[in-house]
Amino acid sequence: MIATPRFAIEQALRKVPFSMSADHVHQAHEIYYLLAGERYYYINQRVYALQKGDLIWISKHDFHRTSNKGSGSHERILINFDEEFAASSMNVSPSSDQNQLLLPEKSFLLRPSAEEQCELEHLFRQMLDEYHQEHAYRQLYLQSLLLQLLIRIRRIQSATADTIAPERSEKQQRVYSVIAYLHAHYDESLSLDQLAEHFYISSTYLCRIFKQTTGFTLVEYLQDVRVQQARAYLRETSWKVTSIAEKTGFDSIAHFGRVFKHLTGHTPLQYRKKYKKE
Structure with missing residues (x-):
């Protein structure tokens, strides 16, 4: 049986303090975007302090978890997808060089500018709207939006002198x-x-x-x-x-x-x- 390419997106608002009980790992890639509030994000033995507008790329097989920071209230968007889903949007194989270039091997934190945040959030809203509807060509449209998002993330990353380092007090x-x-x-x-x-x-x-x-x-x-x-x-x-x-x-x-x-x-x-x- 051929597995269906996997993609999921969700938006969640938590008004009370919340911390995950244990770290976990996925067989797929993950994108975490903080719409509001503050969070600690733990990836592979290091802790990152997230603020509003930050984006975390979590590569598959990297253990990670989030925990409370600040007042506890926060809102985030979470995307999970496998390599087959991303590759289908480019009509290439999951192992092709073109696909691998868009899917970073290492996890990292991005701190986009206000303009870049607006562009990312526009893509997220389109994804959320499409994901929760049953329109014709739904999967194709989601794949095209994901491709745009991956390119945008890579452009922001390449234009940034240094990635945001983990907390080091x-x-x-x-x-x-x-x-x-x-x-x-x-x-x-x-x-x-x-x-x-x-x-x-x-x-x-x-x-x-x-x-x-x-x-x-x-x-x-x-x-x-x-x-x-x-x-x-x-x-x-x-x-x-x-x-x-x-x-x-x-x-x-x-x-x-x-x-x-x-x-x-x-x-x-x-x-x-x-x-x-x-």
Whole structure:
């Protein structure tokens, strides 16, 4: 069976503080545009501070999540699409050089000018209107709008001297060091006191700055790193679940099962079975 090219767009307004409970990854590309408010956007161990009019390109396979910043009220537009959908708009194969040039491999943050924001928002409104209607040639029109959007993003990016860097205050640099340590030592028995001692700071201060920077508690983040690795082992090896639990730092198979299901919605065996079917 040939899969239908995938495209989705949605606009959401949240009037209360909201943070995603865990980071996640897609098999498709994602465009996030902040219409109003402020957000923290976490991508691959770095935190970006978004303001109104900012656009984030999230490349497929990059782990990401958003968390609260400022008053908590915000409005955003989110687009997900696969390479086949983008390629169809140009009548080329998904792996062609022409298609790849329009689809950046690395995630980045753009801060468009006021004029550029107006142009982008006009395209978003057209996409939203078309997406929620059942007009003739709907998919073709959405593909043409996506092509215009991708070209516009690339033009803005090429005209920008430097992409917007992640947050890099002294506090955040310290948190990035902790994050790197967790990714390197997730398979070990780690405690808050051990981490605080290793980085020569108090456990209370470490907890506070980690939560402020990432939106995670230390325990939540470590569990998330371990589950990410466990998912890879379940997909790529035939190891027993008990072995995977041990190799990812969990103290018991029961604890591993509870955390894995909480973060993925599946038991480890269900996840492995689902992945093999796909």
